[in-house]
Amino acid sequence: MTNRNQANRPLYRVTFSRITGQDAQGRDEFARPKEIGAVWPRRGDKTGGIVQLDIIPIELTQRQGVIFLVPLDGGDQGGSQ
Numbered sequence: 001m002t003n004r005n006q007a008n009r010p011l012y013r014v015t016f017s018r019i020t021g022q023d024a025q026g027r028d029e030f031a032r033p034k035e036i037g038a039v040w041p042r043r044g045d046k047t048g049g050i051v052q053l054d055i056i057p058i059e060l061t062q063r064q065g066v067i068f069l070v071p072l073d074g075g076d077q078g079g080s081q
Contacts, residue, residue: 010038011049012069018059019066033068 014037017030037053059065 008041010040010072012039012071014038014051014053015068015070016057016060016065017068018057019064028066030066033070036067039069 013035015033016036017033019028020031021029023029034057036055036057037051039049039051042048042050057065060067
């Protein structure tokens, strides 16, 4: 991956929340989200983004959690869906 210009900011923060159980209605409950990476804009006029993960939680490979994309200018959206 190439070095990024300081002015070039990511589009999204990538966060991961582990599934900790279920509520009375059977919906998944999540642990506090942890930032694991970012989504960067592609260069030039290309659409989409590039996902850069700093860590890959083992729970993700076991389908025991979810990934959230949080807009950089947005507040903490936690584990709510």
